[in-house]
Amino acid sequence: MEKKIELLVKWLQDQVQASKLNGLIVGLSGGIDSSVVAHLIVKAFPEQSLGVIMPCKSHSNDQNDAMLVVESSKIKAMTVDLTETHNLLFSQIKNNLLDRDEWNEQTAKLGDANLRARLRMSTLYTIANNYRYLVVGTDNAAEWHTGYFTKYGDGGVDLVPLVHLTKGEVREMAKVLGVPDEIITKAPSAGLWEGQTDENEMGTTYDMIDRYLKGEKVPDKDRQVIERLHKQSEHKRRLAAAPPKF
Structure with missing residues (x-):
């Protein structure tokens, strides 16, 4: 694992050098995933790395945990609260659709969550432009394979250093890097709503996805869920579709 960390740090440095930019932002x-990335980018660029905490209708515990990572990694950090911005934009969209009698309450919860992810990525890129940094994503192999990320939200980044690591490997790397135990052991959640967890939303566990990705046998129920998620999310892993040249 220490060798993998060394290779990832060198890769991050090479990417910044090749882009002729100054550093990295997350x-x-x-x-756990963003915590591991924070520790990695500080190793790559001790003075030119930045962590941005972006509460948006978030649980206060998430901010507290983010601050634990700032302390453990020694990353420079700032907080941009997006709650008011999100509420204003989402309510304007909702009111316009209500006026047209076309508001879909059934899809509103997902639209709300995806807007938060996209506002966060827009914020990261605006700050990245200021410092001339690359935006680093946090998706691991399980999330990438199943499409458990928001298109043009947390999936809209420049670099994805964890994309070949299973969730189990991310946990192992977190321990080596010194990520606080509270973060390593807590249930993975995007913090989209009260009580939300990644595994409940996906319908399977990271352990099952990890086993599937490693070619191990998993129960048919889990295999079907993983393969369905992968097929449904194929568009997220591609560039925008274009027609044949004519």
């Missing part, structure tokens, strides 16, 4: 959610 959004800090208080979750």
